[in-house]
Amino acid sequence: MKMAELGRRSGIPVATIKFYLREGLLPAGEYRLPNQATYTDEHLRRLTMIRALLEVGGLSIAAAKRVLHAIDSDMPLAETFEVAQQAISETPDPSTLNPAALAIVDDITRGWHMFPENPGRLAAARAIDTFWSIGQEDTHGWFAQYAKAAMFAAEADIDELQARTGRDAQAETVIVGTLLGDALFAALHRAAQEHVTSLRFTTDHNHHEV
């Protein structure tokens, strides 16, 4: 297809597509005639992923490039996960972390196979430290339950990934799951809080099932 059709089918303005081409996010089309590049369904698919990274994930152009490179490469999926995690979440500097908070994280994730520099391990320590800094008591048991919920979600992620065939589809699932999984969890968490609160704290019957 020509550029104009790529724009129509993707719903992305041609000027934006040209920007993605210049930035190296979208591979060049094939030139059968001078000044007349043609594009394929692969370009369309890639445009969808670029928008997901930039608009849903809020990634910078540079971070989006690293993620797309990880999808295109034949690096192991475990490494693709690492690239996605690092692009999406800011990794705290370990030297700025409270060692007591880090010790709690290591305790509630005991037995998990991960490198000490895992961005999640460091970010969890920062969240716990913030928790303490705003005057909350130690809530070790609460945190441990969150670790169980997180492991449950991670098992679901990898089940889903293994249901896909082909490295490209699997790598895309890794990226999309990392981008959208937390938003979905946070939303369902709000809904679940209303359910549990309603069951335990209210005696009226105004709450109803939807």
Add this chain to the structure above:
Amino acid sequence: MKMAELGRRSGIPVATIKFYLREGLLPAGEYRLPNQATYTDEHLRRLTMIRALLEVGGLSIAAAKRVLHAIDSDMPLAETFEVAQQAISETPDPSTLNPAALAIVDDITRGWHMFPENPGRLAAARAIDTFWSIGQEDTHGWFAQYAKAAMFAAEADIDELQARTGRDAQAETVIVGTLLGDALFAALHRAAQEHVTSLRFTTDHNHHEV
């Protein structure tokens, strides 16, 4: 204590504290002498909560006021949750949502007691719709597992809340948990993904327990 000591003990600049007073976030001190207000430990505690809302939660002054009002009031805790949820998360306009995505949410949360306008229900539909819009296949089973993980976390939230005594402490737990819970979950989710990926995809033994 005097304003200067309140600043010293809270670590918050006096100019900022005065701003919070003017905005009605911090209650006025008691005037024993003209122009000489005194503040209590309650003011110190409130300052910690104000910072959590503005800095950790990224709330606007207006949203922080609504949350503080919910803490101070004697509204039922279920309502306090609602105020916190609405202040923290943007609620999508239901008319902009894909009915098919909303149907999936209602299916995976079947039996949950919640109002149709629960912000989490609507935000989950938006996340699922975005998922589809970036070309992902239907992944009903994956979403259903996330609903289970979210319910697990919500049960932990309310267990923790019920372990606190006094309505103020409980209301604060509601707010802080809502502010920080998702950040903690997201971080632990990253860590758990490394663990599961490492177990299922790599055969080397370079990963080690921390």
